[in-house]
Amino acid sequence: MNSKPQIENTDSEFPSRYYFSTEIPIRKIDLSLDIHVSFASILDLVMEAHLQFFQYLGYSVTDIHGNSIIFANAFIQYQGELLYKDKVIIDVSLDNMGEKSFDLYFRLSKKNRSEKVSVVKIRVLFFDYSQRKVVPIPDAFRKKFEGGKIISQASPEIGAGSSGTLGPDGFVSGFRKLEVWKLAHVFLLHLYELCDTWKEKVEPNLIDHIKSVSSLLPVRIAGAWGTRIRSEKIKNILKAKVHLEELRYLLILVADLGVVDPSQELDDLEIINSHLKKYLNRVRTGEARKIR
Structure with missing residues (x-):
């Protein structure tokens, strides 16, 4: 190269x-x-x-x-x-x-x-x-x-960092450093916006279920970061994977109903899933705390 x-x-x-x-x-x-x-x-x-x-x-x-x-x-x-x-x-x-x-x-x-x-x-x-x-x-x-x-x-914007997100050394700390959390969080915000455009086509109960399950994905990832007990970290990551599969099914359901096309969102879930797998492997090998 x-x-x-x-x-x-x-x-x-x-x-x-x-x-x-x-x-x-x-x-x-x-x-x-x-x-x-x-x-x-x-x-x-x-x-x-x-x-x-x-x-x-x-x-x-x-x-x-x-x-x-x-x-x-x-x-x-x-x-x-x-x-x-x-x-x-x-x-x-x-x-x-x-x-x-x-x-x-x-x-x-x-x-x-x-x-x-x-x-x-x-x-x-x-x-x-x-x-x-x-x-x-x-x-x-x-x-x-x-x-x-x-x-x-x-x-x-550079220079517009929120002091509420800073750690004691002036840098972002905690779960916000995790790439998988950032991806899940951005995906959640995008999906909430998308659900607003689906209101005329998708049953309200189904939209509420999609929002509820999608919000649990970054929550479980943050929970995995927050505990120092490895078994609890693993449990939270596995629960995040369960929520991801639940969400995958719900998106497949709305696609099969023929009302909307969530193919892009399904691709996004594949990316998040690959990062979840990497995070799980790092937790199991003791590497997770190397990211602050």
């Missing part, structure tokens, strides 16, 4: 919606002259975030429907410092999808997105190493985004 980007300042505006977020602690080795993070380390952080993003999508960057990706260029806008022990939040978005290329955006911030660090935009190409040439974007990859199969979230 080619990762030698062209670096220059640019006013790359981060898209209005993003698909993935991660948090990475700053180490001594990331600093320049033991002062703050260097431009090279900014790129290292972005490279880590992009690997995590494609893993989240279910891909290896060397095998995306039989092709790899390479970088044509990278543009960096510096906005603030990263210091030792800072925890940088990296939001990842994808935009400007053409025939053979798309742009990956990385927005770096810290302290619950209250302080700007930088915005990075990378032009990405699909490359077939057997033919040694750039190739069109695979249809299956394109449909993930153009068909809305990947859950997106509205990009929060």
